Amino acid sequence: MTDQPEKSPKKSQNGLAIGIGLGIAFGAMAGMLFFDNLALGMGFGISIGIALGVAFDAKGSGEDEADDPSGDDESDDGPDRSPSPDPR
Template identity: 55%
Template sequence: MSANEKDTGKSRTGFAVWIAIGIAMGAVLGQVAFDNIAIGVGFGVAMGVALGLAFDSGKKTDGKD
């Protein structure tokens, strides 16, 4: 970051949290429904990314990002 750029304090940690929640939920779903955690984690990552983008898009920005 250069000296002219100001840190607004905004972070994307919420996006990472949704991915982590999706992985956990997908692992449980995969174990219960498919008897295979790996299949569920694949669905969970996709679900986490979708939810993370959906909730993160609602945040207001100042247009300078």
């Protein structure tokens, strides 16, 4: 009776935390170099870090949820409603 580990372990999603941390550090540095204002640089750094962190998390989670090999997210509710040709 041994416990078997799951075949597909859930990937950690730390992109947001890493993005905020790096954004603060690089933003503070850029704020002192370019703006001569630490708080302004940190604000820009955090916003860019959040955007990049969420993007990396979304990119990584897309592989696990790909059940449809065709990549088509639309459900097949019936015939396509494409516009008919002009009868003129």
